Amino acid sequence: MKTNQEIDEKLVKAYKAGDKKALAALVKRWHKLFCDKAYWLVKDKEAAKDIAQDSWSIIINKIEHLKEPKQFKYWAYRIVINKATDWLRLQSKQQKQPFNDNKDIEDDAEDDLENQQLKQRLLKAINQLPENQKVIIGLFYTQSYSIKQISDLLNISVGTVKSRLFHAREKLKITLKHKNYEN
Template sequence: MKQAERSLEELLVLRAQAGDSRALDQLVRLRGPRLLAHAMRLSGRADDARDIVQEAWIEILRGLHGLREARAFAAWATRIVTRRAARFVKGNVARRALSAAVSVETETSMPDVGEAASDARAVRKAMSSLPPDQAATIALFYLEDMSVAEVAIALDIPRGTVKTRLMHARAKLKDALKGACDE
């Protein structure tokens, strides 16, 4: 997320906390797709991800006035989605395993045509082979442009765990992409 978008998001949070319903609507439109992509990575199914995010928004809206720092909104909201997704997955363990839950097909930041599309497909394929915890960490760090501290808050894990997951995921991606380039 670019600095201008982060600043806009921070302003929208402050205005929403002050009771501006239009700002709240804009905030949902700005952050909503990112939260949905995160839920999709964790749940593996679009319908489940939408349900998770819908429930998360209820919790986000209820807790918004208690958020002390508007700049922490992205990590805070992502953490709520992470916890909602964990509860959802835990409640549906009998139906499917979390290991099948990673999908980065919903990412809109990757091109659809040309040589870049081939590279994007290779990256998506490599990311889909990562364990869910590593895929979520990589996506938040690189695709959502969150810092290590923000990812730690979003996933409710220690910073050291974020760094370890990034290290292992990078190694796996490097090997997977090296294999894709050799073909």
């Protein structure tokens, strides 16, 4: 049984050799996942679809330069994440609105009031983090990516991932501790 990486490698090599059906197979395998990843980051379905589509344009234009076809997933996810991050930057410049709309908190009626308030304070604190730290926090805690996987996805060093994660945690601790004294 072939692993997903082997399947991706075969499809990428076939596409590079001129097989247009291989590209269709890659799109079929990955498009929904790209949309899901973009939506997880931007929380806007239409924008997520656009980001996935834009990412495919970049993937198609640059796939010839992909040196390790087995790494297609990480390479392509990095493109999706970069496009989503660009979209978020543009939105924050235009609207200065929070990164997360707190729908998850509002939908969770079973949590008691104290837990909801804590979640709201945590999301608000996360929204105040720099964009690069928000992404790391989300990938690490929400998506359960390892530090190495985050490093590969974002094309940054493992040390940078650890540093951003550390500083984000410290800022969150300070913010949440400070808010507890105010309440």
